[in-house]
Amino acid sequence: MNLTLKVWRQSSPNATGRIETYEARDIPGEASFLEMLDIVNTGIIEAGGEPIHFDHDCREGICGSCSLAINGVPHSRENGITTCQVHMRKFREGDTIWIEPFRARAFPVIKDLMVDRSAFDRIIAAGGFIDVRTGSAPEANAIAIGKEDADEAFDAATCIGCGACVAACKNASAMLFVGAKAAHLNILPQGHPEKDKRVLAMVRQMDAEGFGNCTNQYECEAVCPKEISADVIAKLNRDYAAAVVREAVE
Amino acid sequence: MNALGKTLCRFWASSIGKKLVVAITGVMLVGFLLGHMTGNLLVYQGREDLNDYAYFLHHFLHGWGIWLARFGIIAAFVLHIIATISLTRQNRAARSSQYACETTVQASPSSRLMIWSGLTVIAFVIFHLFHFTVRVDPALASLKDPADPSRHDVYGMLIAGFQNPLIVLFYLVSITLLCSHLSHGIASIFQTLGLRTEKTRVPIERLGLAISVLLWIGFLSIPLLIVTGVLTDTEVTSMATPAVLSEPNP
Numbered sequence: 001m002n003l004t005l006k007v008w009r010q011s012s013p014n015a016t017g018r019i020e021t022y023e024a025r026d027i028p029g030e031a032s033f034l035e036m037l038d039i040v041n042t043g044i045i046e047a048g049g050e051p052i053h054f055d056h057d058c059r060e061g062i063c064g065s066c067s068l069a070i071n072g073v074p075h076s077r078e079n080g081i082t083t084c085q086v087h088m089r090k091f092r093e094g095d096t097i098w099i100e101p102f103r104a105r106a107f108p109v110i111k112d113l114m115v116d117r118s119a120f121d122r123i124i125a126a127g128g129f130i131d132v133r134t135g136s137a138p139e140a141n142a143i144a145i146g147k148e149d150a151d152e153a154f155d156a157a158t159c160i161g162c163g164a165c166v167a168a169c170k171n172a173s174a175m176l177f178v179g180a181k182a183a184h185l186n187i188l189p190q191g192h193p194e195k196d197k198r199v200l201a202m203v204r205q206m207d208a209e210g211f212g213n214c215t216n217q218y219e220c221e222a223v224c225p226k227e228i229s230a231d232v233i234a235k236l237n238r239d240y241a242a243a244v245v246r247e248a249v250e
Numbered sequence: 251m252n253a254l255g256k257t258l259c260r261f262w263a264s265s266i267g268k269k270l271v272v273a274i275t276g277v278m279l280v281g282f283l284l285g286h287m288t289g290n291l292l293v294y295q296g297r298e299d300l301n302d303y304a305y306f307l308h309h310f311l312h313g314w315g316i317w318l319a320r321f322g323i324i325a326a327f328v329l330h331i332i333a334t335i336s337l338t339r340q341n342r343a344a345r346s347s348q349y350a351c352e353t354t355v356q357a358s359p360s361s362r363l364m365i366w367s368g369l370t371v372i373a374f375v376i377f378h379l380f381h382f383t384v385r386v387d388p389a390l391a392s393l394k395d396p397a398d399p400s401r402h403d404v405y406g407m408l409i410a411g412f413q414n415p416l417i418v419l420f421y422l423v424s425i426t427l428l429c430s431h432l433s434h435g436i437a438s439i440f441q442t443l444g445l446r447t448e449k450t451r452v453p454i455e456r457l458g459l460a461i462s463v464l465l466w467i468g469f470l471s472i473p474l475l476i477v478t479g480v481l482t483d484t485e486v487t488s489m490a491t492p493a494v495l496s497e498p499n500p
């Protein structure tokens with residue numbers, strides 16, 4: 001398969017980037033999207049050029065390292081998968097593919113298609129944890145948790161922190177990520193005692209990082225590789241309102 | 251500053267806090283619109299009922315009632331505008347760079363027009379107030395109820411005020427944009443207040459759409475039926491031409 005790639009190239013964080021055109025020749029349909037980039041990069045390196053930089057690690061949809069907006073959509077238009085799980089057979093001979101970094105002020109470009117997503121780490125550090133010494137794993141049934149709660153918490157906990165929600169949002173809002181990370185702890189009894197403190201701290205850090213505000217358009221939900229529902233955002237709004245009221249009166 | 255003041259300041263400064271202000275003021279404004287539309291529909295009951303209603307509005311609680319209501323609505327309107335403009339500016343800044351290949355997966359056109367439909371509403375409200383509340387046109391201001399010349403003839407004012415097709419066109423465009431605002435806004439209230447869940451998602455969306463269509467028909471039917479001559483002033487048949495209208499009634 002032969003394709004035309006329009007790729008964002010940017011040599012350093014402060015350099016001005018631009019779109020460059022590459023021809024991708026003889027790409028096998030069974031190659032993954034990242035393998036396709038590997039093939040193109042081999043060609044670039046053999047010709048003495050600077051390869052296209054992009055983030056990746058597990059290449060099986062679990063680590064959240066890979067990013068890329070493919071034709072303007074983070075992780076491509078296909079539902080429930082990451083960029084590393086996109087296969088080239090989904091494209092047609094002669095297609096032009098636009099490949100850009102996740103765009104948000106809070107995710108500055110490091111080089112080419114790599115962006116700095118450490119703002120997410122700082123949000124987790126602000127409250128995305130439980131403040132107890134965990135030691136070794138406790139007896140599984142020591143605290144009884146209803147099946148509905150367990151499922152809901154688990155669904156939220158599947159977030160891999162990839163940042164696609166931010167990249168898809170017209171406002172670069174991180175509400176789906178923060179909603180998921182707060183919900184998976186807030187729903188469970190272990191996370192309950194620090195619920196208010198957690199929500200207030202995580203939202204404050206989210207705002208400080210320069211993410212935008214949610215306008216309830218749900219672009220995030222449409223691209224999330226783990227198909228996390230925007231219901232976690234409603235829950236975050238609810239928990240935040242309750243936390244503010246309690247903070248004000250208690 | 252005391253602790254409560256600090257909590258309130260932090261609430262207003264936060265993304266979710268401002269959104270909650272937008273949602274609560276939005277509820278107040280939608281409530282006002284539903285009441286206003288219901289009152290307007292009395293025009294179909296005839297001159298006496300509409301004029302009685304207008305008289306009641308200006309005199310309940312010894313004339314204080316309308317000012318209390320106006321004060322509440324103006325406060326909600328101003329807060330809504332300040333919060334949304336501030337949120338929109340932050341959102342633009344948060345997405346400082348745009349995709350070369352910009353696409354939308356599922357955000358509705360109405361949701362993307364919110365700031366523009368909102369700003370049109372401001373222009374409309376100013377015009378509408380000068381048209382029918384301040385009544386800058388002396389021809390409209392001097393109309394007297396034929397049955398009770400001591401009071402203003404709101405019915406005759408509507409018939410006369412909507413004879414001009416350009417004015418009706420302006421109402422048509424503005425109310426249509428307002429209802430577009432609400433087709434996203436009403437469902438959005440539930441998400442922002444944390445009331446949208448998997449169970450309530452679909453009914454909420456339908457409710458928002460239904461209220462928007464109801465308001466659109468309820469508000470616009472009046473100018474449209476008047477300008478097309480379906481709804482006329484039966485008691486004063488000579489009112490067809492504005493020149494005659496500008497003469498004060500005996």
Ligand code: HEM
Nearest residue numbers: 215272273276279280334364365368369435436438439442
């Ligand atoms: C009668 C007048 C108005 C009504 C009934 C109304 C109603 C609403 C409602 C219900 C929402 C959704 C709140 C939420 O997201 O939870 C909303 C959002 C919004 N309104 Fe209005 N509005 C009115 C006037 C205005 C005006 C004058 C502006 C001009 C600046 C405006 C700008 C916005 C914007 C930008 C949003 C989106 C905010 C966001 O999602 O972050 N609105 N409006």
Ligand code: SF4
Nearest residue numbers: 159160162163165224
């Ligand atoms: S919520 Fe979904 S899109 Fe956002 S970071 Fe988590 S996995 Fe990625």
Ligand code: FES
Nearest residue numbers: 059063064066084
């Ligand atoms: S590389 Fe790990 S999720 Fe794609």
